Amino acid sequence: MPHQRAMTGSHDRQARDNDRRANPDPPVEIDIFYDAKGHQPLQYAGDRKRRIRYHGREDNELGAIESSVRHDCSCISEREPLSAARTASPGSERQYARPPRQRDTFRHGNLPEALLDAALVRLEADGAESISLRELASDAGVNHRAVYRHFPDKLSLLARVAERGWQQLAQRLKRSAARKAPGEPALVAASVEFFLFARDHANLFHLMGGARINTEGGFPDLEAAIIDALQVFAVGFAGTGMAPDIVIERTAIFVAALQGVVTQILHRRLHVAPAKAKSFVTDICRMLIKGIR
Known part of the structure; x- marks a missing residue:
């Protein structure tokens, strides 16, 4: 009996398969529509077998659609069930929400100046060693890749910071010297202002007067700013x-001596009371001018 039931079941399945081949089910046709701009949706594997129609295109153009489809056009998700597709008359349109595109640009009013401002804040607080391009990007509120578009490395940034300092x-x-008579009075006034600037911006002054940044001549604007400042003494x-x-x-000798004196005061190797610092620098400058002349 079990063998007879197995044989009967096998005959029934074969009969159903023969009947299905003789009378195939009518094809399911699903309409897919273009968006408002006429972009065609993606065509997925099996669409031809399911006879999905693309209105506005002939069947022989489906291959061209596959090769020219754009990734940013609206399309029916592959995960969307077929029952969710609307069936409508040819020519009707279905709007699809376009996902937001990811930007690779960085908008800022004046990013180089903002980065310099952030670098100066860090420099004044913790010195040049505290500056990193990634942290400056965070300070300015931009992606770190945006920083490298303006400053390819830290040295180029420091050169620009030093340039701003000399400016x-x-x-x-110039303001201090302009208030005094030409000659020694102007020289002394400019020298005292040199000291006051160094006292007010010690870390920036050390960067400006420290190891030469422009050793290979790659920052001509920095050299121009230095010459413009020292021209006052000339x-x-x-x-x-x-x-x-x-x-x-004589100008080069005088400035080198003045910078040395100011640096020693800032490092507290020359012990000068703050209240007497201006008069001390004034006396030093007069002695230097007299000796150089």
Whole structure:
């Protein structure tokens, strides 16, 4: 009996298969529509077998659709069940929500200046060693990749910070010298302002007057800013009646000596009371000017 039931079941399945081949089910047709801009949706494997129609395209164009489909166009998700697709008359349109595109750009009013401002804050607080490009990007509120578009490395950033420091110093030196008579009075006034700037921005001054950043001449704007600031002292020496051919040499010697004195005061190797610091620098400058002349 079990053998007879197994044989009967096998005959029944074979009969159903023969009947299915003789009378196939009508194909299921599902309409897929384009979005408002005419972009075609993605075509997935098995669409031809299910006879999914793409309105506006002939069947022989489906291969071209596969190769030219855009990844950012709206499409029916592969996970969406077939029953969710709408069936409508040809020519009707179905709108699909376009997902937000990920940006690879960084918008900022003036990113280089914002990065310099952030670098100056960190420099004044903790010195040049505390500066890193990634942390500056975080301070400015941008992705770290945006920083490298303006400053390829830390050295280029420090050069720009030092350049800004020399520009600020030049403005202060020119204002101080302009209030005094040409010659020694202007030189002394500029020298005292040099010391006050160093005292107010000690870490920035150490960066400006420390190891030379532009050793390979890669930052010409920095060199131009330095020359512009020191030109105030050259004009001062020219106003003393010094021979023009030795003005530049004497200026370099004077500035080197002045920087050394100021640095020793900042490092507290020269013990000068804060209340007497200006008068001390004034006396030193007068002695240097007298010796150089």
